[in-house]
Structures are given as C-alpha cells and as structure tokens.
Amino acid sequence: MTNKEGILLSDQIFLRLNHAFGKVLNQLLLSFVLLLFTSLCSFAGSQEIDPSIKVINSDTSGITIEFELNGLEIKQREFNNTYYHLIKYKDCSWTSEVGKPQLPISSVFLGVPQSASISVNIINSTYSDDFGYLPFPASDKVLEKSDGIDYIADKFVIDREFYRQNFLYPSKIADIVYEGNIRHQRTVILEIRPVQYNPALKMLRKYNKITLRVNFSLNKLAPKSSPVIYKDEFENGYKSLLLNYDSAKSWRTSPKSVKLAPKSSMAESQSLKLFISKRGIYKLDYDMIKGSGIDPSKIDPRTLKITYKGSEVPIYVYGESDGKFDKGDYIEFFGAEAKNIYTRWNVYWLSWGGNKGVRMAQKSGTPSSSSAREVTFFKSKVRFEEDRLHHKLQHTESDQNDPDSWFESRDHWFWTGIENGSPKNEVTVKFPVYDIAQNLVKPDFKIELVGCTNFEHYVMISLNGHRVGEEAKWYSQEIYSFDGQVPIDSIKEGFDNELRLARIGMNLSDGKDMDSYPYQIYLNWFELGYYRKLMAVQDTLEFSAPEQKASKPLASITLEGISTLDRGRIP
Template structure:
C-alpha cells in the first residue's frame, strides 16, 4: 500500500510597526556606546539589539514566513558594543499546547554595520505566514516500520540511563528466551529508532543476566515530564546500537571543573485540578502591605563555584511594580515595570558572573511600594561553574574548550563500574571506553573542538521505568456511528452505556480506550490533540 501526502497552503498577513524608539548614549569601560530602547521590544543586556516576539496558534505544525514589503531609515554615527545581526523575521515551532500548534514569531528590526557605524531601523514590515496543512495522512505511519503491531510500551519520568531486565520482559513475553536480542529495536514517541546497549547479546540469547540499556529523556508538557518509548522484539533487521569511542590519558593540560545549565519551573499548587502544574506563580502584594518577599532555594546546584548567568522571566499584571532581586541577600538588580492585565507581555532579567555559596544558595524576589503589585514568576534558567565530584548520584556537565585536554573528577563513590556518555547529541549518545578509575579519581582525556556534554554514572544509578506493558497497536480500526471514549478504569461503565444505546437506537456503537488513542495517535504521550486526530 502506498500513502501519498497532499499539501495546501493557508496565508495569513500581518504588519509590524516600530514606534517610540530611543537611542541613549552611555559610557562603558571608558568607551562610548549607544543603547536602543523601546517599550514594545524585548531588551535583555547591553550587547544585544532588542527584538519583538509574538505568539500565535496554528492548525498546522509547519509554517514559513514571507516578507512582502518593508520601510526603514538609517541612522549614522551609532556605536554599539558588537554586531548582533539576526534574521529579520523568524518563526519557531514550540510544540503542542492543548489541541493547537504554538509558534513564536521573532522580529529583529535593527541591522547594524560596525564598519561604517550605521544602524538600519525597519519602521514597518508587512509579512505573511504560510501555513502548510496536510489533507491526508497515514494514521498508521509508524506501524509499517514493524513486522507486526506487538510492542512493549515503556514509560519514564526523567532524563537518565534506564535498564530493562530479563525479568521485566519475561513477565510480558514468556518466550523471550527463544528470541535473538540482536534484532531488538527501541523507538521514541515519534517512532524514530534510538540506539541502545544490550548487555549479553553476544551469545544471541536473552538470558537472566542480560539487560537493555538506553538513554531516556523527559518530555516537557504543561502537565507531566513523562515520556514514552517502544521496544520492538520481532524485527527483520538488527537494531541500532550505541556507538563507543576511545578516550586516553594523554593530555596537554588538565581541568577539574565544568559547567551545567538548568531550566527550573517551580511546581505550583492548582486546586482546580487537585494537583500541581508547571505554570507561572502569582506574586500578589496587596495595597497596604509595603513589602513582600518570596524566597526560592537553589538546592539543585551541584558543587557550585560561581554563577555564569541567570535568566528570569516575569509577566506583569497589575500596578507599577518595583522588584528587587537578591542572590544570598546580595542585591543583583532592581526592575521597574508596569502591569498590563489585558495585554500581558513578559519582562526578562539577565545577570552574569556572581559568586555562589557551596550550599544553601537562595534566590529572593522582593516587591516594595504602597500600591497593589501583581505579577507572575514564570521560570529561571541558570548556568553555573561547578567542581567535578562524583558521589552517589549521576552528574551532568559541559566542557567548552579546545585542544587535548584531560578531565579529572573526584571519586567519592567507591564505585568501580562507572560509565561516561557523551550526550552532546542526545539522540545519538556515545559511550566512552578506557576511563581511568581508582578509589579517589576518575579521569579521561580527548581532543575537544568546542562544547561537549557528558553524563557520568555508575551501574547502581540505572533508572527503572515507571511502567512497562505489552501493547497491540491498531485496535482503533473500524467504522461506527457512535463512539464512546473512556479511560480503561471506566470501561465497565462504557459497556453499560453501549448496551443502553444499542437498545434505544439503530446506531453502530464502538468503544475507544483513551490509552489506545494516545498510543496510536500520539506515540503514547498524553496529548489532547490525539483525540482530535482520532475524531
């Protein structure tokens, strides 16, 4: 059977107009620079040219920008710290939100020429968004990759190295002993094959001591970080395996520190859903209260040395907001912004190069003033320098350097079976071989050509999936006049409803389990858009 995709285009036209531009001159390091400001733009730190961001929902998950017309002016004798020219208009797909596709439109209305000190300012830009929609699609596009629809569904909850044991599979596939593990394959929620390691596959049998090892990553949505993987045991071709690479102990210099970048969204209680959501926290200082302070423990920092960069995002709602930001009671900066209840826009804050404590670091937000001040704290991103110490937990770290460099990690774990993965390309991790490991030190050396990301752990740190089950895909085939969608916990009630409808109507009635819809139309992810696709 051949599947053809037919495409058509939907055009939406927009106009961007730039107003209220100010160019202010200042002195920095005994040099003169210009700072460009507009209340309608996002400006972050001095070397950056401000830009404009807009968010839009589209039916399609694919779109492109066409520029129709522009008008601009050129300013002479402008002194910027550096060139920061970017694409005039860009569009970025942010993923599914409920049943729509969310995009970010980024407009960079400034173009600076450092050689002749001129600044081109785009005052008006007419553009269109060309949305690409599919008229027909292959509902079972992923099933054609497998000889059959009999799969193992694996659910995980965080990023890390996971193990699937003989016992895990024996309970689901009693004949697992008869299968050749060389033909086992693992797929993500998009049904793209990802590499794995099978310990003990050399004898072409899956025995009691054998394990499947893979690097799983969390899936971000508003409601969960859980992700889904699919294990196929009955394949015609051999599965994809994690590649190995050889490290040495020969080096020109040694480092014992690295960096780590984190994005943190604090859990916030949502009484309407009887649980927590990753949503902005409302900070509300009422009239009559002069000062309100919120503290956030940075307990997730691992052996910190210094802060490289911290980024905070806020959404002002009501009032003239006076915000003071502290790190360990040291004032980082103060911000002033005006709440916009009907047309909220975010405000960003960036600070670089601050000292961190070895533990018990605290970020504090303090609002001061007599009137009402309401805003939302969305998230923080933090990049910091850390000492490399391996104790009882896995460590992520990033090294950005050049040359033949040795990396030394203090070993306080007393573990001997330690693994190092290069996860720079997280979909294609590589396992390092020839690590030096003793009771106090872990070391390796290799050529670095810029930034590399690593994940170090012991075999004791292997994670377990929160759920493993056998699934038969393709259950939703058939035509019905009336369909009852239900979670499996309410399946018995759905049967009663089906029986009642059949007695009172002449309709052909079917029952679709919500879990089956997620599996078949969203790769197992609990995305509400899967229900729309099903219907």
C-alpha cells in the first residue's frame, strides 16, 4: 500500500517520513496525556486507600506511617514435582525480580514537598520467624503467539544461585521506589515489604507491625509552595490517591511556562523511519524510496546513513560511486531483532545529506591458494538441559571446615529422572538432531546423572537402542559422568531420537519415604558432538572454521540453504 505518508513493505520493515507526522504526533501526545490523567483520576476516585496503612503524623518535616499485617495466607503449589509456597494477604501486590522469591508487598502514593530530599527509616517493628518454606519465584514475562495473535505469558524462571544465599530478601522492609509529578503535585510511591525470606535457612520473617518515618530534608533556597486546588474529578483523584492528601495539597507548585526543546538535526533533514522485527539483512531500492514520497534522483547516495539508537551503523550502497541514486541502485544493511516484551520493532533511521556515511568493509571470500580444499561439514556440539526438578541432596558429604559448602558446590536442579516406587523403573527423553553429515567418525557423548536415594545405583544408558558405555554404577547422591563416543548409527536425523535410562535391580529404598526421595536417580544434562552439514536453518548458521596449521592450505566454505541477500524485501 502506497500513499504520501509512508509505505508498508512487510511485517519486517516499515518506512515513514519523519517530518510528515510532526503536527499530528504533537496533537496525539497532548490528547494522550490529558486522557491518561483523567483515567487516573476516575480510577483513583473508585479506590479506597489500604486500611492497613495509617498516617500517624504528616508535616513539612516528614510523615509517620503505621502498617499492620492482617490475614496472611500461605498455600502450597506443586510445579515440576516440587512444592512451592504462594504467600499473600488481601489487596497485596508482589515483588517482581525474575527468578527470585515472589513475596507480598503494599504500595502507597504520598504527596511530598517539591524541593525536599526523601529518606525512610524504621522507628519500630515486631516480627516472627517460621522455617521450612520455599516461595514460588517471580515469573518472567515473554511474548507468545497463538493463532497469529501476540500476547504476554508467564514463563517459569528460578535463580538457583540466589536460592542458595544466606541473607534476608528484600533487604529493606520499606523504601521509596518511584518519584515523579502528577500535574503540579510531586508524588512518591512508598513500598512496604512486611515479609522477608532467607533462602539458605528457608525462613520466612513476618512483620506484624511496622512504624516508619518518611523524612523530608527541605532546601531553604527553594521557592515556597502554595496550594493549587482543582475542580471536580482532578481534585477527587488526588484525594483518593494520596495517603496524606490534606497536608500534601499545600506543597503543590503553580504552573510555569517551559521552553520548547531545540529541534534535532535529524528532524530538520528528511529521513525515513525503519521498523525492523526480525534479524537479517535488508534491502532498500530505488522504487521503495520513491514510493515513500522521496525523489531518489535528488539524493547523493554517498551521504546515505543509517542510525540505530543514536549510533551510525555500517551499510552497503550499490552504485554510489557516480554520486546519483539511479534505478538499480540499492542499500543493504543488517537489522537486529527486537528482544523486548513491550515492542516487536527495532527502529532504524535512514537519512542523507552532509558528510559521507559509514560503509561495510568488503573482503573477497575466494581462497588465495589454488590447492584449498572445500569443507562441507563442521563439528557441532549440542547441550540438552532443562531445570524442572529440585532436590536438596542432604546426603552429600560436606567439608568439615565449611559444612554449608555442599549446597553451593552442587547443582540442585534436574531435568527428569526415574521415579521412586515406579513399576516402569526407567525414563525416556526425546531430542532432535539436525543435518547429520555422512562420515565415519563416532559421535561424542557426555551425560551427568545424580542419585537421589541413599543406596547404590545401577543404570543402563542407551541412545536409540544402542548401549552407551558399560553399566553405570555409583552410590547415594554422588554424581555419575560418562564422557566417550557412541556408535555412528546411534543418532538419526529428525525429532525421534531417544535417550533411555533403565535401572537394573532393586534396592531397599524402593517405594519408601517418597516425600523425601521422590526419585531414585536424576538426569541433569547430556551433550552430543557430531559432524554437521553447513546447512543454514532460516538463513542462519553459527559455525567455526576448522583448525588450520600454517603448513596446510586454507579451506573454502560453501553454505547450503542461504537465500539471496534481498530477503528483507517484499517481491
């Protein structure tokens, strides 16, 4: 679709004249700000400030606040065969550091003097400690797609290293987490954290009552504030939003005129805004630029530039040497994928005029030696590992000088395993292998198994029905490792490869104390090393060149499955 405002090239790239939307954009931003505050006031007017948080005193020196913890609920939740604890109380929100314990918090808006420096100190608190808890970790937010529709989903993530630490989290039970202005009222958000957790001790500390002081350190040279009272919904919004509304309204400032920011050099010159959603090499030609409303014949291609996040990126411009952007001339550049849950686009700017732009270095890939040999495959190593099961491994021997070192030195998260008391007494994992090159070299194979029950283990390992090494033997919660080679036909192309672990015999722990020992043995990870074709998947292949000795000629490399470099263009 082409018009005077811009051109939609594909779902990967979008061009728009920078100067075409200036006036419209300013009007939209103004409308958005007014709508946002009106919505905030309407929302706040329907809310009640948390009754567990009370203002004891509020004046120009600070605010004294009292918090009482009521109705704390702790429930168990099973995830990947591990029991976690969900902790909450009425109207709470939660800590959100991904992978760390998700603990309940309360937040409240406070109005503060415009020029004051803010600090928080605890006056008094009472608490109790309970042990044996494992709070559920805060999830990551990832962008998923279903039926062509993008949505935000929760992804389970756990910071294993953090869950080994011996300190209280969060470190502060109250803190200022935001400062800003709502119109002419300076506001802060006070976050109260009445529940702390010590991962190493598995201890919850619950504060039944907290008395704190938010201190104001005033600047004597700052202009005096005066109350600015609004009508109707705006003032009702302040009243419902601010815990200390009565005193805070006298700390507002009168509106002042502000100067407009100077225009950037980018805004003064014509430029095209490029939206990139996928990683790859993109091509812009004469017709694309002309279709966006720009006359390419008036562009000196030697001055073409592309910037990303304020920095110029190297580009390739075909046909620039004559100083004219003619039919058949084009621009190529590398675009990065946006890895952000809040947008699908990375923004690049194409501009022209002034100094010459930065260009890609050109280097011939033709071997300089006539005796160079062609390489058709490379050595690939693939690691398969997932963290789904957790166990404390209490029978691991510890250092007498540092009895707690066993926990920090061992991996306590595992993929799967052979369940205790299971009649099947085995486990199978499927995994994919791609682009196997025909050769006579046996694949490399590594695996790590860990015992759970406190007895001797005997396990047979096989890949697609081919036995791996000798019978695996080890004792208790020690680690068993295999590092060797497997038969050439023990792996196959596609998704249907199978790793099978089978227990041999029985022991006295079978079917007993399954709460403490839910599994007999765990699979931690395995690695596969094999020769792989130089075959690109979705135009991408990461590889390293074979090691060369100075006396041997260089190798030439040919890639299969690579499409043309103009794949960013819609035909």
